[in-house]
Amino acid sequence: MSNHTSQPDLLQNMQADNRRARILETVYQITEPVRPLRPLDETLAEIDRQIRSVFQPVTYFLGLVKPRLEQIVFPYALVENETVSRVPVPLHDNLSLAAWAVVNKTPFATNEGAAACPVAGLSPFNQLPSVMCAPLVVEDAAIGVICVQREAADAYSPIAFETLKTAADHLAVIVHNAILYENSEQQLAELATLYQASATMTANLDQDFVLQTVVSEMVRALQVDSCTIFVWDKDQQTLIPAAHQSHSYWQQEMAAKKGTKPLGLRRLEHLEQHPLVRRIFHTRKIESLRTDQAETPEEQELLASAGLKSVMLVPLVRREEVLGILALGEMLEPRSYGRRALRLAQNLAGQAAVAIEHAHLFSQAQRRIEELSTFHDIVLQLNTPLQLKNVLDEITQAAL
Numbered sequence: 001m002s003n004h005t006s007q008p009d010l011l012q013n014m015q016a017d018n019r020r021a022r023i024l025e026t027v028y029q030i031t032e033p034v035r036p037l038r039p040l041d042e043t044l045a046e047i048d049r050q051i052r053s054v055f056q057p058v059t060y061f062l063g064l065v066k067p068r069l070e071q072i073v074f075p076y077a078l079v080e081n082e083t084v085s086r087v088p089v090p091l092h093d094n095l096s097l098a099a100w101a102v103v104n105k106t107p108f109a110t111n112e113g114a115a116a117c118p119v120a121g122l123s124p125f126n127q128l129p130s131v132m133c134a135p136l137v138v139e140d141a142a143i144g145v146i147c148v149q150r151e152a153a154d155a156y157s158p159i160a161f162e163t164l165k166t167a168a169d170h171l172a173v174i175v176h177n178a179i180l181y182e183n184s185e186q187q188l189a190e191l192a193t194l195y196q197a198s199a200t201m202t203a204n205l206d207q208d209f210v211l212q213t214v215v216s217e218m219v220r221a222l223q224v225d226s227c228t229i230f231v232w233d234k235d236q237q238t239l240i241p242a243a244h245q246s247h248s249y250w251q252q253e254m255a256a257k258k259g260t261k262p263l264g265l266r267r268l269e270h271l272e273q274h275p276l277v278r279r280i281f282h283t284r285k286i287e288s289l290r291t292d293q294a295e296t297p298e299e300q301e302l303l304a305s306a307g308l309k310s311v312m313l314v315p316l317v318r319r320e321e322v323l324g325i326l327a328l329g330e331m332l333e334p335r336s337y338g339r340r341a342l343r344l345a346q347n348l349a350g351q352a353a354v355a356i357e358h359a360h361l362f363s364q365a366q367r368r369i370e371e372l373s374t375f376h377d378i379v380l381q382l383n384t385p386l387q388l389k390n391v392l393d394e395i396t397q398a399a400l
Helices: 007-034 040-055 097-104 158-202 205-224 249-257 275-283 297-306 339-383 389-400
Strands: 059-068 073-078 108-110 130-138 141-150 228-234 237-246 287-289 310-316 321-330
Touching: 007 040, 007 158, 040 059, 040 073, 040 141, 040 158, 059 097, 073 097, 097 108, 097 141, 108 310, 130 158, 130 389, 141 321, 158 205, 158 339, 205 237, 205 339, 237 287, 237 321, 237 389, 275 297, 275 310, 275 321, 287 297, 297 310, 310 339, 321 339
Parallel strands: none
Antiparallel strands: 059 073, 059 141, 108 130, 130 141, 228 237, 228 321, 287 310, 310 321
């Protein structure tokens, strides 16, 4: 048996090596500018530039998976060489090749158009004959997807498909690292906010000062339009606005329009009577509303009366008792608050509840001190030579 490789086999090996080299060179071209650790938005922007440059797609989608929402969002989308805004796609959309690739964690390529596609169509653009799609998979979880399409038949060769698949493997790790980096930065910012707020609160026992610190930190950290803290007045059985902060833009607007109504829920009288607020006092859980998701006329009226597109209400709970409510409001666009916003709101609401409790205890202590002082004065008077008129006058004066 000969140990020598035949010339045809050698030629095939050389061609295979050349093909692998071309693929690796192109993958390096795509991934090298993206490798530096940076925020997710910057990473995706650079991936977008490289994919467009290398594959020259006419239609193209760069998607990220949102597991909690069970959908794919598309930070970058190109349709017929025009940048567009594409609506999210449910993970189980039977008409989406991107969803199919993500759910099955399987790349796909065709030069035969929609007829050869593993889904019912390439909705909403099913007339392009050359399609490649590759999921971004990390640790057996699909975190994103890249789809490129061109009008010409046979526009993408097998080498191009191998290049996209290999690049997707590298880009998946890069995107995953960017997500971890951004989460770490957000957590550090959150901790810094909590530390600053906590340090400010512990240095000052004045309730008004502490609550104003909370609303200011919420507006700064979450970039919300308005934040208000309402304190529950047990005697009056009502919610009283105790602190408010609005975004600098709205502060300027309010200053320019003198005589306008206050921002947000401060406009409403008897907020405590609203069904949503009563539910919060009962369940002690966070509630959110959006104009496009309000289910009852009362919820719609609440948002309309406050001039808000969305609101999040966070109970201030201390020892199983609701001491007030922290309200975050958006004026221009409905907003859904993510886990970071919820966590930060809950932590700062907890500190606000402690401040309110301390203020109540301090007020009670002050009243007790005044009572003891009065009692002390009476005792001193009683220890002096007794004159009935003086004793009665002292007791009467203390009672007034």
